[in-house]
Amino acid sequence: MIKENNKSCAVIGAGISGIGAAIRMRNKGYKVTVYEANAFPGGKLSSETNKGYRFDMGPSVFTMPEYVDELFILSGKNPRDHFNYEQLNPVYRYFFEDGSMLDAYHSNEEFAEKIAQHTTDSKEAILKYLEKAGVVYHLTEEVFLKNSLHKLKSYLTWPTLRGILNFGKIGAFDTMNQANEKAFKDPRLVQVFNRYATYNGSSPYLSPATLNVIAHVEIQKGAYYPVGGMYSITKSLVQLAKDIDVAFRFSTPAEEIVVENKQVKGVRTAQDFTQYDVVISNMDIYNSYKKLMPGVKKPQKTLDQPKSSSGIIFYWGIKKSFPELGLHNILFSSNYEQEFDTIFSKKAIYNDPTIYINITSKHSPDDAPEGCENWFTFINVPNNSGQDWDAYIQQAKAAIIQKVNRLLKTDIEPLIESEMVFDPRVIEKRTSSAFGAIYGNSSNNKYAAFQRHPNFSKEIKGLYFCGGSVHPGPSIPLCLLSAKITTDLVKE
Numbered sequence: 314m315i316k317e318n319n320k321s322c323a324v325i326g327a328g329i330s331g332i333g334a335a336i337r338m339r340n341k342g343y344k345v346t347v348y349e350a351n352a353f354p355g356g357k358l359s360s361e362t363n364k365g366y367r368f369d370m371g372p373s374v375f376t377m378p379e380y381v382d383e384l385f386i387l388s389g390k391n392p393r394d395h396f397n398y399e400q401l402n403p404v405y406r407y408f409f410e411d412g413s414m415l416d417a418y419h420s421n422e423e424f425a426e427k428i429a430q431h432t433t434d435s436k437e438a439i440l441k442y443l444e445k446a447g448v449v450y451h452l453t454e455e456v457f458l459k460n461s462l463h464k465l466k467s468y469l470t471w472p473t474l475r476g477i478l479n480f481g482k483i484g485a486f487d488t489m490n491q492a493n494e495k496a497f498k499d500p501r502l503v504q505v506f507n508r509y510a511t512y513n514g515s516s517p518y519l520s521p522a523t524l525n526v527i528a529h530v531e532i533q534k535g536a537y538y539p540v541g542g543m544y545s546i547t548k549s550l551v552q553l554a555k556d557i558d559v560a561f562r563f564s565t566p567a568e569e570i571v572v573e574n575k576q577v578k579g580v581r582t583a584q585d586f587t588q589y590d591v592v593i594s595n596m597d598i599y600n601s602y603k604k605l606m607p608g609v610k611k612p613q614k615t616l617d618q619p620k621s622s623s624g625i626i627f628y629w630g631i632k633k634s635f636p637e638l639g640l641h642n643i644l645f646s647s648n649y650e651q652e653f654d655t656i657f658s659k660k661a662i663y664n665d666p667t668i669y670i671n672i673t674s675k676h677s678p679d680d681a682p683e684g685c686e687n688w689f690t691f692i693n694v695p696n697n698s699g700q701d702w703d704a705y706i707q708q709a710k711a712a713i714i715q716k717v718n719r720l721l722k723t724d725i726e727p728l729i730e731s732e733m734v735f736d737p738r739v740i741e742k743r744t745s746s747a748f749g750a751i752y753g754n755s756s757n758n759k760y761a762a763f764q765r766h767p768n769f770s771k772e773i774k775g776l777y778f779c780g781g782s783v784h785p786g787p788s789i790p791l792c793l794l795s796a797k798i799t800t801d802l803v804k805e
């Protein structure tokens with residue numbers, strides 16, 4: 314039972330973090346209204362159907378489902394009555410140019426056992442690496458994931474202090490690639506673990522080895538598939554929010570966060586102005602300042618931090634089934650270092666890109682016609698600084714087709730019976746993400762975690778921020794933690 318407090322809160326953006334924040338604020342007793350520019354919820358976590366093929370448009374790897382469950386429990390409901398998921402095992406299938414293939418299994422033990430059978434590294438070496446990633450995860454989660462980095466009280470708890478006292482052990486001084494090259498002899502394993510840098514749009518040749526904790530999250534804590542696909546996360550949480558009386562205003566972009574005397578006053582749209590006690594912006598932080606608060610002093614250094622990579626995605630309806638592929642498939646580039654250098658230094662696309670193919674019809678057969686598959690085909694590309702994206706799309710499509718044909722020994726082009734394409738311009742337009750960067754700031758330096766914008770405004774009372782472009786960062790679980798950290802900062 315929610316105890317009303319007669320206060321009101323606006324959430325700008327129905328991204329996963331905005332929805333999470335709305336549910337949490339409602340549970341604190343606020344009357345909550347969510348403004349969403351699109352006609353649909355979810356932002357990056359949305360869904361489209363094209364010629365009988367359904368696609369999750371953005372995220373496809375689901376980890377830490379407990380943060381979705383937590384929102385149902387907080388609202389007095391049993392999550393299993395509303396949202397379900399299955400554990401994946403194996404999680405990934407990796408393909409290499411030499412014709413070899415590796416399957417990544419769940420749990421340190423099974424992963425190490427099976428991978429050691431096909432590589433030159435021993436089970437013991439792999440286990441040692443994974444166990445270390447687990448230790449670093451536990452040392453860092455309180456400091457970097459679960460609390461505001463910008464409030465003194467966050468530093469006065471034992472788990473946080475322990476993390477800080479062990480700073481030397483968390484791998485902040487090596488890059489991911491340096492740590493992975495020290496750990497493994499087999500270059501394929503180095504590549505497998507380097508890939509986790511792309512989970513927040515960064516380069517393993519620049520990001521701190523601390524990010525190797527992502528391997529622990531995916532391999533040991535586990536990866537899951539939501540029943541009905543990724544979009545069921547958005548759908549079930551929006552339904553939960555509606556059930557507890559959160560109001561949604563779709564197709565209603567906020568045009569201004571109105572501020573007077575350093576106090577938030579409310580939200581202006583093209584139609585009206587409404588007063589609120591609290592405003593939480595889930596819009597990308599760069600555009601929150603630029604577009605919604607042009608008159609407010611900007612934290613320029615924070616906003617100018619280098620942004621993450623973006624993606625070109627082909628959503629292909631494939632009129633054939635490929636038993637050699639699983640839900641998550643990676644076709645690795647033969648020169649990873651050059652690929653990242655091309656993306657981050659040259660701001661161009663690489664001619665032999667690493668390709669990610671996600672096929673949800675493997676688990677949700679209704680996502681494609683019988684005997685067919687829905688291919689979400691993704692390559693990492695730079696964010697938008699005015700490149701010729703139409704030319705890049707043609708170049709990317711040709712490179713992907715060639716590589717798929719080579720590695721899967723097929724002729725894929727005649728099998729593509731439907732196509733939608735996203736590039737950084739589309740991502741920018743659809744979600745207001747600055748420069749179409751998928752993950753906010755990149756993590757391409759060891760201080761990146763400290764350079765994200767805090768979850769509150771230091772200048773304006775009543776103004777807060779949540780989502781992938783602010784602390785603690787991108788991905789579904791971190792965005793849900795961002796909603797929690799943000800709403801915990803709002804006084805009852």
Ligand SMILES: Cc1cc2nc3c(=O)[nH]c(=O)nc-3n(C[C@H](O)[C@H](O)[C@H](O)COP(=O)(O)OP(=O)(O)OC[C@H]3O[C@@H](n4cnc5c(N)ncnc54)[C@H](O)[C@@H]3O)c2cc1C
Nearest residue numbers: 326328329330350356357372373374566567780781788789
């Ligand atoms: C291709 C791709 C693959 C990804 N893969 C994964 C993955 O496998 N696993 C994973 O965990 N994460 C993944 N991510 C990252 C993850 O999707 C994001 O970190 C997360 O969804 C971001 O959520 P958010 O709440 O920050 O907001 P967003 O999803 O960015 O949504 C922001 C919302 O705010 C709305 N909005 C913006 N401005 C206004 C305004 N002025 N008024 C009203 N509404 C406004 C937008 O329309 C949008 O709906 C992926 C992302 C993409 C794009």
